[in-house]
Amino acid sequence: MSSQSPNFITDSSLLPKHIAIIMDGNGRWAQSRGKARMFGHKAGVDAVKKTVSAANRLGIQVLTLFAFSSENWRRSEEEVRLLMELFVTVLGREIKQLHKNSVRLKVIGDTSRFSNSLQDKIASAEALTANNIGLILNVAANYGGQWDILQAMQKLASQVERGVLSAEQLTEAKISAQLTTGHVPDVDLMIRTSGECRISNFMLWQVAYAELYFTEQFWPDFNEASLTDAIAWYLNRERRFGCTGEQIQALLPVKK
Numbered sequence: 006m007s008s009q010s011p012n013f014i015t016d017s018s019l020l021p022k023h024i025a026i027i028m029d030g031n032g033r034w035a036q037s038r039g040k041a042r043m044f045g046h047k048a049g050v051d052a053v054k055k056t057v058s059a060a061n062r063l064g065i066q067v068l069t070l071f072a073f074s075s076e077n078w079r080r081s082e083e084e085v086r087l088l089m090e091l092f093v094t095v096l097g098r099e100i101k102q103l104h105k106n107s108v109r110l111k112v113i114g115d116t117s118r119f120s121n122s123l124q125d126k127i128a129s130a131e132a133l134t135a136n137n138i139g140l141i142l143n144v145a146a147n148y149g150g151q152w153d154i155l156q157a158m159q160k161l162a163s164q165v166e167r168g169v170l171s172a173e174q175l176t177e178a179k180i181s182a183q184l185t186t187g188h189v190p191d192v193d194l195m196i197r198t199s200g201e202c203r204i205s206n207f208m209l210w211q212v213a214y215a216e217l218y219f220t221e222q223f224w225p226d227f228n229e230a231s232l233t234d235a236i237a238w239y240l241n242r243e244r245r246f247g248c249t250g251e252q253i254q255a256l257l258p259v260k261k
């Protein structure tokens with residue numbers, strides 16, 4: 006797949022509105038260099054910075070990054086502790102720059118298990134950037150797709166219990182609105198690095214119609230060219246939502 010300049014995009018309405026990324030391969034990237042896994046996570050932060058900045062410049066509306074899954078607690082105590090420290094450091098260091106670039110940060114996931122200091126940092130970073138109108142950056146931390154659906158159903162079940170809603174009034178849109186991603190549209194393009202071809206309990210509901218892009222690159226090697234390659238691939242897909250190709254063709258703006 007060749008690398009393309011962002012200039013190939015001539016109609017921004019065709020761009021994916023919501024891109025989600027499973028950032029995988031930090032550990033293997035480090036180990037292939039004879040280094041500790043943490044070296045890979047630190048290099049992964051640089052890839053996050055490059056990707057956020059490229060997505061913002063391209064005018065992508067929403068970027069959701071899978072930073073820490075509900076299952077990642079199973080890693081060694083040392084790796085979990087160092088990852089948490091890295092999140093605190095990165096948040097503290099990068100939030101001003103994100104704010105300056107009008108990025109709106111939202112952490113999605115069950116953050117109640119994080120340290121108080123990390124929870125405070127998250128809350129103040131979200132508050133600082135809440136009114137920004139640029140890229141919406143969702144960082145999924147202690148996130149699981151099944152957990153997200155469960156917490157949405159618990160909120161709706163409690164509305165039913167209180168008689169605010171009847172079971173018959175439940176709709177897909179009401180479930181979507183209660184997910185942690187209720188503030189953004191569903192995913193258009195899901196990217197996973199490192200050659201693994203799994204969704205790994207990432208946004209299960211929200212990827213219903215997403216195009217799934219898998220690349221062999223390890224996450225620390227991911228950069229602007231990797232993102233534009235993925236977008237170029239996406240633009241060449243025929244997205245049909247169960248319609249025929251002719252129906253979709255009829256919706257496209259006439260080529261000049």
Ligand code: FPP
Nearest residue numbers: 028029030031032033046049050072095144
């Ligand atoms: C997966 O690689 C990566 C993670 C579990 C952590 C991702 C974290 C970062 C990129 C750093 C900080 C991010 C933010 C948003 C501040 P892996 O360890 O599973 O790699 P492996 O499959 O090669 O072992």
